[in-house]
Amino acid sequence: MRILICPDKFAGTLSAPEVAAAVAAGWREAAPADQIVTRPLADGGPGFVEVLATAVAGRRIPVRTVDPLGRPADGEILVAGDGTAVTAYVESAQACGLHLLAPEERDPKTTTSYGLGVLVAAAVETGARRVVIGLGGSAVNDGGAGMLAALGAVPLDAAGRALPYGGAALVGVASLDGVPRLRDVTLVAATDVDNPLTGLHGASNVYGPQKGATREDVLLLDGALETFAAVLERDLPSCPPGLVGLPGGGAAGGLGAAILALGGRCESGIELVTRLIGLDAAFDEADLVITGEGSFDHQSLRGKVVAGVAGAARDRGLPCVVLAGRVSAGRRESAAAGVTESFSLVDHFGGEEHGGVERAMSRPAEGLRAIAARLAPQWSR
Template sequence: MNILIAPDSFKGSLTAAEAGRAIAEGIKKAVPHAQVKVVPMADGGEGTIAALAENETSRLQPASVHDPLMRPIEISYLVMEYEGKPTALVECAKSSGLTLLMDDERSAVKANTYGLGEQIKAALDDGFRQVIISLGGSASNDGGLGMLQALGWKLFDRCRNEISPSGNPLLPIESMSDEQIHPAIRQTRFLAASDVVNPFYGSEGAAFVFAPQKGADEKEVVLLDQALRKAARLYEEMYNVDVQGVKGSGAAGGLGGAVAAALRGETISGIDMVIQLTGLENHVKWADFVITGEGSLDGQSLFGKVPVGVAKLAKLHRKPVIAIAGRLGTEIEALHSYFDGIFSIQTDCLSPKQAMQPEVAVYQTRKTTEQLFRLYTLNK
């Protein structure tokens, strides 16, 4: 029996690889003779580099950057091949991610994406002329302006004073200049890996949808949305791109819009990219059974998330597929057409904080998958 394990990370608890190992241990206890293969997955957001770093043809390249509050940190971007070309994959969450901040440090009006720009600059300095920017997991809502500052854009307030790289440059900006940008930018192909479809501003835009989870209160959300509208006008004046009309421009606090306008980039599906680079379809063909999962399965899982992407491929090849998750949302019925079964890993009545402790998540993942496969093998 060949079993493919292709999970996303259980955010806040387990990486995709750790979740995969826990699932494999549970399966092996129930079906010792099974041939098990773990392929960690991601959707183009947080954890994408970790998933793709498992590929033998890729390597990690260290870089010194700043976190969302401009504190120095050491990270790595991924060097790989994409569509036959040497490519650098930079991950927003590595330098500008919400998980880099303590709960009481979250502030959408203070955090920025300068560190992401530093990642891109490091890749350009290293000679890469194709850069994939993995969006998602951002702590900021700066419309991508911090990223642009790190790449040489000059931002000015209403008094024509240059805006400092510290803090969120979105609120004070009135104008900007690209006369001193990195010389390689216009010779580089930029791709944004994302499956977010939100617009740049408005009720479904970056501020109203994403800023509250990044520490913004109601008044700050309104201020940020107004500032995003101003930034959108600047992008249109300078680059003739209406970012509000670009699907997914609100991704990662407006990073999607900055990539589309200032970097003249294009958006690709994050999950489709990871499926391609991991060779997942061949693994699915090999498998007799597929299991996937993520931290929370709900209606949002339909929009480019790993479990549904894996399930679609499994169904294409007529393979049974189940999903497990730390949490099942109330919209779970919408997912039934993709899976043969959907299960929570919770084996005890625990608080979210207790359940998300890595050792607890490993134990519950292992026990749940063991029981599922004991049941499955009854008919084998």
């Protein structure tokens, strides 16, 4: 058997490469003759740079930056290519990630994307001609105002004072001071979110509550982003018209809109990753595909990594097994999406009523290894 293992991260516990390694180890224990290929995946959110670094020949450069509350944080950029074809890959979640904050610290009225601007500036200084920014899993809702400030374009109020960080302060934004220092670098937002910046399906309404926003906060932030978008259209020559309604502008709390305003464009994060790691070629040589993520639910079947993998397997007539921390997706929905069967760490550890959730969170690699070892003899036959 030729086994292709291509999971997403298990948020809060394991990175995608760690998930793939655990599954591969368990499979080899029970079926050592099988051929195993691992291709960890990401869609632009947490783990974007780490996943690409497993497949793209390049340099990983550490960068000191700040988190959404301005505290010191460790980031890195991946630089690949040479000459005029150098590309730098940056992960917004390293500076803006929701996972960087404790639950009681989450407040999109005050969190900032300044740290992402530090990472982008470092990428520009490497001499890269293109900077690809993975968007996802953010704690911010500031429309990229902090990022712009770090790049040299500072949002000001009507009195000419620099605004405080955070999405709420944009209610009073009146102008931008300075020019973004990008040295003619092309920016690409890697995201699979097509939400606009504002409105019912915008950044504040859809994602704000996940970041700690109340209903009153959502209304405040949505209006603030609309005001900020008008300033960006007026003060940035590179900004396209109708910024508030452009697809992808609402990604990562409006970071997508800021990248569009800087003359950048949006690309599918999962398509970019699969192309760079050679996933299509791996599919063509596989007999069985194994994927997974932390929670396999109805949202998983609507554009996430698992849905993309299962659909690609189905189109090639390949069986696809999903391993997840928790499984709540319906069987019929899953089968229609291309999932042959799915297995849960929570169930493996005894179910919710017997402490399965706690053990799944504290011992995920052990559980994945055990499930894979149990499955291997069945599929190898």
